[in-house]
Amino acid sequence: MGIDIRQATPNDAPEACALLRRSIEEGCAADHGARTDILQAWLSNKTLQNVTTWFSSPSNFAVVAVDGQQLAGMALLTQAGKLALCYVMPGQLQQGIGRAMVQAVEARARSWDIAKLHMHCPASSSGFFERLGYVNAGKDKACFGLECDFLWKQLNAVEVPASKRYCSCSGK
Template identity: 55%
Template sequence: MSTRIEIRKALPDDAPAACTLLRRSIEECRQDDHRNHPEVLGPWLGNKTPATVAAWFSTPSNFALVAESEGQLVGMALLTQAGKVALCYVLPEALRCGVGRALLSALEDQARAWNIAKLHLNSPAGATAFFERHGYLNAGKEKSCFGLDCDLMWKRLDETCATEQGAARKRFCNCSG
């Protein structure tokens, strides 16, 4: 894969290629998570259709991005206005090339533009380390809507706000320490 990656807003016309990317990423990169169990893999892939992906891209309250390299989609991500990183997927051959990091950074920039102070997501166990490397905290296990045990991850984007909240908590704490 080329090292030149372009991140851009996803368009409904990107949906077929994005759908293929999503399905390949789940099937090939998340095997340790789904272990090819049809009761997990089937529901996980169930809504990954071109029509559904196009609808996600067209929803005004979503911010969807794709990553391209040499004209091929190599990654895609989606942020909701509720502060949820709903999707962040990369083609198997594009892993560890900076695609996921670039997509996640762009989503965080958009969240700041929307004045969202904290992001959250459900991460399959195999992807948790990626999000932890990028400052996300693990709040424990949670079942995804398709039945997979996931890690509930979150990240505060507004460090000033977090520092002020911490100072306020300390200032009004009744403890003796």
Template identity: 65%
Template sequence: MSTRIEIRRAVPDDATAACDLLRRSIEEGCRADHQGQPGVLGAWLGNKTPANVVAWFSSPSNYSVVAENDGVLVGLTLLTPAGKLALCYVSPDTLRRGIGRALLDAVEQQARTWNISKLHLHSPAGASMFFERLGYINAGKDKACFGLECDLLWKRLDGACDPAARKRFCNCAG
């Protein structure tokens, strides 16, 4: 596998490979978070189907990007117009190669284009430090929709907030 990573907009034809990546990343890469609990794992994986991924990638309101290495999908992320980072996954065998950072750079740039000043996401504990290294503030524990206790993270993109405040969704006036 070469070190050349291409970041590009996701297209519906990426759905099957993206679905496979999502499922593998959750099953293998997030094992410490779901601890093999069938209920949590089943709920987390429940909506990770090719049909749903096609819908997510096709929606004109979402901004989805993928990372490819030698034509193989190795990462993906999805941003909603509400500033929610709904997906951010990297293939377990390509972690710590800058793929996640490149994906976040792409969605943060798009968020600024959309005049979104604050992003937020739920992250399993195992991935939270990655987001924190990139300037996201950990606002504490919260339940994700699939029943796993996650960290609620957020990041101001306009620099109007003091990150040291560590408040849940800072309301700084700027």
């Protein structure tokens, strides 16, 4: 059975909220290290009421990844160009779900004429986003007391393949 990526609706909020909480508790364990203060702060706004509001807001675009009848992932873009959330169910990582959701969010950002996306990202996820063309601008203590990476991506830029290097130092 394949994964379907579709726009989230407020009806998805209960399952999306549970997915967010589980993904943070289990999938981001290397980042929060079971430190109660950080984990509680990180989870504090992941409530049914907030997720419903995020999915209902016309200034947000949320997608869910659906595997059969189950949510496998969710992502949220704001009109300010922030990739605010991007989480995949811990048991379903490395199956292309995150990539598909990011592609959907980036397509919406382009349709909104957003030229650059940005996010705060736990260190364990930075490599994933870097492989998708996001630039790691360094550490920032913005994620609920957790040291995170600040990443950004220019959406209207032409990407140079990683194997190509342009340097004038060799004279060639």
